[in-house]
Structures are given as structure tokens and as C-alpha cells.
Amino acid sequence: MQKERKRNIFVAATYAGTLLLGLILGQNYSDQQGFNSGGSLVPIGLSDNSYKIQQVVDLISSRYVDSINIDSAQNGAINHLISHLDPYSAFLMPNESQAQSEILEGTFEGIGMEYFNLNDTLMVVGVISNGPADKGGFKVGDKIIRIGNKKISGALVSKEEVEKLMRGKRGTTVEIAVEREYDQEPILLKAVRDQINVSSLDVAYMLKPSVGFIRIRRFGIKTAEEFKDAIIDLRKQGARNLVLDLRDNGGGYFHIAIKMASEFFEDKRLLVYTEGAHELRKDYHSFASGNYTQGKLIVLVNERTASASEVVAGAVQDWDRGLIIGRRTYGKATVQELFNFADGSTINLSIARYYTPLGRSIQRKYSPNWSNMKDYVTMYNGLWNLDTTYHHHESYQTGLGKKLYGGGGIVPDISVEIDSNQISLIYQELVKSSLIEQFVYSRFAKKLPAYSIENFLQGYTLPDAEYESFIEFLTSQGLNIPFKKQEDLHDLIQSDIEALLGRYYFGREAYFKVKNRYDQFVNQALTELQIVPNPS
Template structure:
């Protein structure tokens, strides 16, 4: 295996994210791992380390009793090897590799439409402003009946199948039959596929006078440039303090995290360094040519248990240099860097090559155990690699220049802790999320007519009417779920907040969802309290 001159290093979490919504345009909003095409793997002959594997594959291909798909056998062998290394190394077939690259690059060829599967019918819940679907005349609330000649309504069709029907080369056409306001439209809508760009920033706005707020979804190829522009715009609006929200950000491109972190320092600072068994120590510094665009001013970074890898690099550098205050809950604890190696058929191996360390030398990687010891125990050889690590155990202690104690091992521990909401952990609420009951309720009741108010009025004063919560409870009970009056009262604020945010998203777009949700968000409230001026 030889490395080419072009290397693309990335970090990303491999935990699963629950997708509440499917994306017709081939892009999802979940945080997944991936990278740009990197080093190419080419056949270099057999070696003392690989001859048995290759000989076995040749033997199966030439002598096995039944004909087999040798590609599938190879894929299985590769997956078996990779699965025993660490929790992050992975093998991606060509489709998966292409999809992850599109997600992190934020560009792809599609039509700019998002749908939700409501009672086995695909309903449009979002359109990209100025995108092909928007220009073609689609509306939020439209229900898709046929895509081309393929019927999709009532067919229990998978998201992957829908994408294959929707996606295609830029400039090509697709005809979609639609049901609108309860009536099937006479003619299908023609839409011309185009290049679609999706920002890696969920929302940028002034959350209070003098306080800017930016939520970063992932570290894609354009994140640093988008973040820099967002900072400039917020400062024009008077932002002197900033809340950087990295909750649920599973990572992305390693170098984008370094570039984004550079915005918080006026001089040259070590952001992170990497080192591995086959990788010498490599240090990465902030860009000191011009200084960051938010090198001064109070900074709060929000993290939670799903803040991982590239996000932890940013949070770790800010914490080690006493540049800002970390608010939230202990982060995921992913301190390993991957490099992507490409096979000639388009498949890729994302291989862990080094550990990364914060400026003070902290490793935030949580414990895992390589699984090769299970090779004899065939029933358990595919079990997970994680060691028991349910409680935070302080590793080596470090001290910042300001005298603050920070620790290695098991993620970034916040400076200000935000307790977990017990209501959000309740089994009933988790069932509501798993079965998408809140989405079903909103998309059933709130798509029948357009809102009678502006986005400004909605964000400032909209609250769910008193009777709607009772209607929602009855809706859930009709689906066979049992909820006591006590639990109904305990969950009311949380569920109403979810409904209000989703209504905002439906009527006014993705940014409105986060603006509404932040009104009662405990992390955000804790950050704003910290940023309040002292007398």
C-alpha cells in the first residue's frame, strides 16, 4: 500500500444518526463520515503479509463447488478485517463513498426538494430557495404520486430508490406527478436537474443584542469560508460576543476544523497535533497572516455527547488556550484521524492512521479494545469494540495558562455543565421520536393552509394554541400509545417546543426551526446567562 502525494485527512464520528426526514435530492442533513478522494490503492503483487488472503480468493473463484460473486466475497473479507481494527476505520462501496463525498462537499446534482414519508406518501416539507424544484413550481405540502413512469405513492418505496429516480446529470429533466390540495394535478411538473449547494451552517443570526449565534452542522469543504463570512456579517450587525453551537456535529474534514479555529486567534497558535505508529508528529497551527475575524470578544462553545472529532478539535483548542468557555455535556470522545484510500472501482477504505492531541497534549479518545482476540469465538467475533466506559474517568491532568484544570481521556469535559433533561430521556418521548409522531402530527394538521403571519411575528410571538396539545395527545393515543395524565403534563413544554419549531421549519425554512427551538433551549439559556454583563 503506497500513499500518493495528495492526502485528504478527515475526522468523523461513526455513531448512527436517526434520520427523521429523507432527502430527494441526494443530500441528507445527518452527520456522516466521508472525505474527498485521496490516495489510490493499486495492485503491487503478493507479499509475505497478504499472500494467504489473495490465494484463498483465487481458490474460491477457481475451485469452489458453486459459482459465487467474487466481488461480494472480497467486500466481505475487507469488511471483516476493517471491523476488527477500531470503531472508525471503514470500507465503503462506490455508492457509499460518492454519497459521503457529496455530503461533506455540500454540492451534488439534484432538484432541491426534501420530503417526509407520511402514511406511505411522499410529502414535500422543504424546498431550497431558487432551486430547480422551487423554480418549477412545487410547493410545500405537495404529495408525490409518480416520478417519471414510476409510481411512488402507496408503494412503501425506500429513500435510496427515490434518489435513484430523482437524481441525474445536470441539465436532464424529470417529470413528477403531484397531488395538491387533495386533487391530482392534470399534468406532471417538469423539473430540470441542476447543481445544488447546501451550507454546512444550520443558522446564523443575532440571538440577542450584541450576541451572535452560529450553529455548524458538519465540517465540509466550504465550512471555513462560510464561517468566516458569517462572522463578518454578524460583526456588521453589532456582534461583540458569540455562541458557537457544535452540538450533534459529528465531524468532517480535519483541515476545515483547523481553519475555522483560526478565526478565534490573533496570532500563531498550535491548534492540534497528530501522531501514530507510522506517522511522525505533525503540528497544525492557526493562520497568523491576518489574524482571526473573531480574535477578541467573549466566546461560548456548546457541546454535547454527539459532538465529535473535528468539533472536539475546535473545542479542545479553545479550552486549552483559555480562549472561550465550553458549555454543555461531555463530548463524544473521538480522537483518531482517518485518511481515505481509493480503490480503482470507486470503493474506498477510510483507515485510522494517527491519534490527534489538543495543544496541551490531551488525547480525548475514549477507550476501545481491538477485537482480534475474538477470532476463535465465532459467535462473538463481530461484537462491538468499545470497552466499558459509562462514567467519566479523569485521565492525566493538564493546566491551562489561566490555571484551569483540564483532562485527557473520554471527550472534552465542559467548563459549565448542563444537566440532561429527564423528560427527553423518558421512554414515551423516545417512542415519539422513533416513530416520528410529532412530524406526522405537524404535517397532517399544518399543511392545509399557509400561515397568516410573517416570519418576524412567528419568531417573536407564536406559541401553540392551548387546544393543540390535547389534540396531539389524542392523536398519539389513537395510534395505540398509552400515556398517563401525569406524564402528559410533564412532557408538555418539551413536546410543544418541538411542534412549534417544526411548524416554523415547515412555514419558513430550516433556520426558523433553530430560532424557535433556541427560545427555550437550556444550553442556549445557560450560555446567554454566562454572557450577561457583570455589574
């Protein structure tokens, strides 16, 4: 084990958000928990039993009746030990650690192409502008039939295998055969793998003439710089108000969250502090002269806003800097540090808790749920009981007299009710089955857009006949929706289809711009800013 130990602290989210589309960028484009590179593993414990685990490993290695994979046994023992500490400490195998590091770094080696598995054929649904795939001549709508010498179309190839075929060292070439509409023969294309840069900002644009909108996916290494550039650009366009969307943002780098939150303050303010049994209190202050210190600020949150996102929302709320709109956040206020093994595996260990400027810990209460441990196969399933109970005996008051509480996440200043249609079993089944994507890509992929992006975003509405066709498609797939439920889900499904069309025709940003036209969180924000909201 290495001796030196770096002290880069970060806050990691504890869940993985899954996109509807696969991404061939050298990795799966999934919003997983955020990790920062930390220290090397140091010797643990000082008691007489410090080396008991190592003694057992040595004993098994030298005396056990059969030969075993001792590395696998050690990994299992470590995983068992770490999983019993708290819900957020974790042992990561080398491939897991590398994948999560790449996500937050925002750079990796690939070809920059998104795909969707349509009827066991990989259909290109997105190409990064000026990336390797774009330079190689790939187009949205292409169907991948072969990668190198491996047949893809109709071959039931796993996502992991496709990813492995696409990935490779920078400068190497991948040869891909595609089918293209109006071409009778397959086309052979080549892409030279390169470093791909993916922004952690989903979108930044003028929502209304005086309102800027920024949605952040995670707090990666470049997020603060990207946010600063976006703020400066939006202000040049006339933004006097800002809506910051942190919904579904599971966290990321702790120090990046602090750096980004500093943009909202013109002087040095305490933004957060950390403390633990073996960690002395450490205060983190904003940097002076942020780039958005005066305008109105609204932060959108939901139940999947966690960790580093809650650091930002907590500072904004405690200092009365802006309004928090949405639903109660996840409630994760522990700080992790990453310790590295020589083989590339890592331990993500909780070392401290963080507290908002007023001293609130918004951590969910957690306790072991031993009743779920029925056997070794399912021993980790549901190990932790989590609840969002508030500590009403821990009340805090902001400078403007707002009363806040500790425990259980951040309560928004203005709540947005849950859309019962979004959480309905039928809609959840639609999302899980990707039937909406299948309908859109099979029905509209062959058509070129009859709109400019501006006209599409402002005026396109899915015709009623197309919605009826979608219902017929669902019936053909064995999913029969009662007529009343068809009416209830109409607006939600319509916005999903329109957003996917926008993404397919005009790129990723168009997806969020279309979704925001109907978004109840966004409309509530516009109402609070005394601006006419979007029609719903």
C-alpha cells in the same frame, strides 16, 4: 491498484445522525461520518505471508467446486479484517463512499426538495429557494403521486427507490405529478436536475442585540468560508459575543476544523498535533489575523460532538479562548486517511492520533468485545467496548490555571444536566415513530400562516387545545401517555411542534430559531454572557 498516494488527512466521525425528514437532493440528507478524499491503496506488508490472502482468493477462484462471486468474497474478507482494527477504520462500498463524499462536499446533482412520508404519500415540506424544484413550480404542501411513470402515492415505494427516481445527471429532466390543495386534478410539473449547494451551517443569526449565534452541522469543504462570511456579517450587525453550537456535529474534514478555529486567534497558535506509529509528529497552527479574535466566545457541545468538532473545542479550551458549555463530548481523537480502490470502494484507515495544544488525547478507551461474536451474522454487532473514563494521572493546566484531563472526551467548563424527559422511553418512541411530524403535517399543512416570520418567532405559542388534540392523536395511534407524563412532556413537545411549524412555514432556519427559544444550553450561554436568557 493505483500507485500514487495523496496525503490529505481528515478526522471522521463514527456515527450517523438521522434527520426526521427525508431529503430529495440527490441523496439522503443525513449527517453521516465525514470523509475526505485521500490516497490510492498501496501494497501492504513485507513479510513472507504478504500475499497469503491473494493466494487464497486465487485458489478459490480457480479450484473451488462451485462458481462464486469472487468480488463479493473479497469485499467480505476486507471488511472482516478492517473491522477488527479499531472502531473508526472502515471499508466502504462505492455507493457509500460516494454518498459520504457528496455530503461533505456540500454539492450534488438533484432537484432541491424535501419530503415527508405522510400516510404513504410523499408530502413536500421544503423547497430550496431558486433551486430546480422551486423553478419548476413545486410548493410546500404538494403531495407527490407519481415520478416519471412510477406511481408513488399508496404504492409503498422505498426511500431508496424514490431517491433513485429523483436523482440523475445535471441537465436531465424529471417529471413529477402532484396533488395540490384546492386543485381538483393532479398537476404535472418538471424539474431540470442541477447542482445543489447545501450549507454546513444550519443557522447564523443575531440571538440577542449583541450576541451572534452560529450552528454548524458538520465540517465540510466549504464550512470555513461559510463561517468566516457569517462572522463578518454578524459583526456588522453588532455582535460582540458569539455562541458557537457544535452539538450533534460528528466531525468532518480535519484541515477545515483547523482553518475555522483560526478565526478565534490573532496570532499563530498551536491548535492540534498528530502522531502515530508510522506518522511523525505534525503540528497545525492557526493562521494569523482571525475575524473573531477579541469578542467573548461560548462553544456548545454534547455527547454527540465528535472528532473535528472536538479539535475546535479542545483548542478553545486549552488556550482559555472561550467557555465550553454542555455535556462531555464523544471522545474521538484518531485521524483517518482514505485509500481508494479502482472500483470506487475505499478503506478509511486510522493512521494517527491527534492531541490538543496542551498535549491531551481525548480519545475514548476502546477494546474488543469478543463475547458478542456469536455467529457470522452478528459478528460485528457490539464488537467494541467503549468507555469515557478519564486518565486522572494525565492532568494539564491552562494559562489561567484551569485543570484539564486526558481521555474520555472534553469535559465542558459548565455542565448542562440531561433533561430526563428527552431520554424517556415515551419521548424516544415519539421521535422514532415520527408521530409529531405526522400530527403537524396532517393538521396544519392545509393552513396558511397567519403570522409574519418575525411575529411567529417572537410570539407564537402552541395553544393548549392543540396540545390536547395531539394527545388525542397519539391515543388514536395506540400510544397512551399517562396524565402525569403528558404534563412532564408538555414543554418539550410544544417546542417540537412549534419548531416544525416554523420550518414548514418559513424554512429550515426558522426551525432552529424556534428551538433556541426554549433551549437550556442557549439560555445557560446567555446567562454566562450576563444577558437575560429566553423565557423557558
